[in-house]
Amino acid sequence: MGPEIVIAVVSAAVSLISVAVTYRTAVVTHRLQEQARSRDKVELAEELFRRYRVPLLWSAEALQDRLHNALSRNLLRQYLHSGDSEDQHYVRHNTVYVLAEHLAWLEVLHREQRFLDLESVKSTKELFTAIQRIHHPLATDALPGPFRVFRGHQRAIGEVMLNRVESPEGAVTEVLGYAAFCDRLNTDPTFASWFARLLKEVDDVEARGQRGNERLVRLQNELVELIELLDxxxxxxxxxxxxxxxxxxxxxPTSRTPNG
Incomplete structure (x- = not known):
């Protein structure tokens, strides 16, 4: 075998080894990058959970407690027929407020996770599955009764309940408190229009009793499920x-308006 052939064979062997090493390096690098991305996703999911766990938990508790008291302990009847206009005002407005407050926190969470690819993280998937189960009883037209709020309307209510506040650390999104909510209802007709029907339907909720409010019974059940996931x-x-x-x-029943 001549020297030219030996050189050619050696060169070919070196080239093959180089390709193999490059490929192996690329595979290892890709694997490390995927592992890093997975860790980043888990960390992002954990941060999202830590940041919003408590306000989401408290708003879910406030709403489920109001529904439980309204449908099993005659809270609405007690105050709507008390003859006290202040009590009547409170029970109507605060019942709508606790619903709106919870939808606002759901909207905050939706905005935060919108650009974070966290679907593969188990805890995040469980959380957003539980949230979807809360949206459904309100949105479906397969359950009779008041307080039907289509999904787009739910998000709109959440949106108008949010307020951007400047702080030393930058702009912060806050959910309107009850006093600010009542003030906006009295001074902002556009804001008030999102809640007009719900305020009227508080009396309808009271008139129907528990058996006539299956939509809200289902909602209360799903809120308890969310609470158990969060705490x-x-x-x-x-x-x-x-x-x-x-x-x-x-x-x-299956909703005829799954995306309503």
């Missing part, structure tokens, strides 16, 4: 306060 050990809310209203039908 499984009762760190923030006592476990004994998670009583579910009894459903009058065993299976939620």
């Amino acid at each position: 499984p050990e009762g760190e923030w809310l006592p476990l004994e306060q998670r009583e579910r209203l009894q459903r009058t039908t065993p299976v939620l």
